[in-house]
Amino acid sequence: MKNISLTLLFMSFMPLFFAQSMKVTGKVFDTTGTNALENVSVIAVRLKDSLLLKHTRTASDGTFELSGFAPDTFNLMIEHPGLDEKSYYIFGHSGNAEIDIPSVKLNPKSQDLEEVVIFANKNPIFFRGDTLVYVADSFKVAENAVVEDLLKKLPGIKVDENGAITSQGQDIEQVLVDGDEFFGSDPTIATKNLGAKGIETVEVYEKEREGASIGDDDKMQVLDLRLKDDAKKGYFGKLTGASDFALFEDNAFYEGEFLYNNFNKKRKISVFALTSNTPKSNIGFGDASKFGLDNERSGKWWDQSTPQNTSGIPRTLKTGIYYSDKIGKTGKLNLNYSYYEEQLNAESNSRSSYYLQDSSYSTVDSVNQNDTSRSHRINLSYKTNLDSLTTLDIRQNIRFDEAQNSSTTRQ
Secondary structure (H helix, E strand, C coil): CCCHHHHHHHHHHHHHCCCEEEEEEEEEECCCCCCCCCEEEEEEEEECCCCCCEEEECCCCCCCEEEEEECEEEEEEEECCCCEEEEEEEECCCCCCCCEEEEEEECCCCCCCCCCCCCCCCCEEEECCCCEEEEHHCCCCCCCCEEEHHCCCCCCCEEECCEEECCCCCEEEEEEECCCCCCCCCCCCHCCCCEEHHHEEEEEEEEEEECCCCCCEEEEEEEEECCHHCCCCEEEEEEEEEEEECCCCCCEEEEEEEEEEEEEEEEEEEEEEEEEHHHCCCHHHHHHHHHCCCCCCCCCCCCCCCCCHHHHHHEEEEEEEEEEECCCCCCEEEEEEEEEEEEEEEEEEEEEEEECCEEEEEEEEEEEEEEEEEEEEEEEEEEEECCCCCCCEEEEEEEEEEEEEEEEEEC
């Protein structure tokens, strides 16, 4: 009986000696998947009662092993103090007792932000410090209205028939678009060409006047048009022409203008051409401002030193390109090339009659004069702020002039 009892007791414990135990292995890396992490905590917790089954830490090569506990359903938690926790739910049984996780990547620890409250100003007009701000969409304009139409709707702002602007009775001396000049200093370039629907705010403020002389006001009134994100690129242009249609005559008159401006956030390109054989061929500073090309004040193509013959029919061609781009946070590059050509054909005829006592005779004098002048201009400038007290300003002007003239006299 004693032997039978021992045999039964031995048989009852046999499943415990031969039961298969769990074995979980793996390797832990940081978020790159290449750097192994040491001393990462690896914990196995049984799901049904949160009992700790096993615990270990990763070796220097990032590997770990958990073993010696019965197959069960448990949560494998991998924790690092500076990284996010990673969890695996493992369903262990006799046919799934050995688990290998070859690569465990831990991401940077996320951080919950506190509540963020954004306050938006709903007033159509308000002050931001010393800046008077108009919210453009608060003022109704026609569907295809330009900025000038919008400005006429804003209280305290007036626009005269020439495009000059005043705010609260003070003259606006400069119109900016997103804080920068828009194809020159003529405000109508922006106010007559940009669409009102693309304006987010109109801002009026004072700023320091650059290059102010002694006795001059060192402040100037500025109107800044702030564009919506979807309106920070576009183009506008102008094409005109006129003629008397005397196509088969030598003295046919004609005029033509072409202007194309393209802007895309920080970059601006302007191309222009004017040709004429009428008095309009004389072009000066005002015309240059009109075409948005007065960004450089020295060595300009309208500064002609060649003596001009005012007789005859002048034939002129003026063309050029202006390029502007912002580089980095404070740098600005301007490149301006222009070509000027003038031809003047002057012809004069005179007839003289002489009466003497015994005879008379006549003479015919003819003078033909041809003058041609050509001029090339290249202006390059780059300006940037090296620090709060130092500004780097580089300017280079290149000028090439050529003149030809001939005269023929016949008697």
